[in-house]
Amino acid sequence: MAHTAAWFLVLLGLGHIAYGLRKYHAPLRAAWAGGFIGQFGATEERRTAFWFLILGPLLVLAGHAALHAVATGDLALLKIVGGYLLFTGVLGAAAFPKSPFWAALPTGPLLIATGYGWLSL
Secondary structure, three states: OHHHHHHHHHHHHHHHHHHHHHHOHHHHHHHHHOOOOOOOOOOHHHHHHHHHHHHHHHHHHHHHHHHHHHHHOOHHHHHHHHHHHHHHHHHHHHHOOOOHHHHHHHHHHHHHHHHOOOOOO
16 A cells, blocks of 8 residues: 555656646746746746746655655655655645645555554555
8 A cells, every 4th residue: 555655656746747847838938048047036936836846856756765665664764754745735735725735645644554564565
């Protein structure tokens, strides 16, 4: 089950990147045309595009860390990834109730439970 949750994080991150590139195509293109460096503070839309997109690789990283933890039996790492994911999900869902942060709420506890040995790898 933790293996599936870890792959979910990888896919969620890749989806975040794909959706962000489509949704924020215009501000990203404008930032690129402006020379990229220092261009994301110019408008609110560019700042949003940057932060939305930068979350994608971080989700992929978390998923890969969880996959590594499952493969090596590193229960402590599963608890850490699950804890951060749960914290982020609770905070994000509270701040933005109509958002996909709710997806982290079952995934984080699942990784934590596996890390404590309550669920099998």
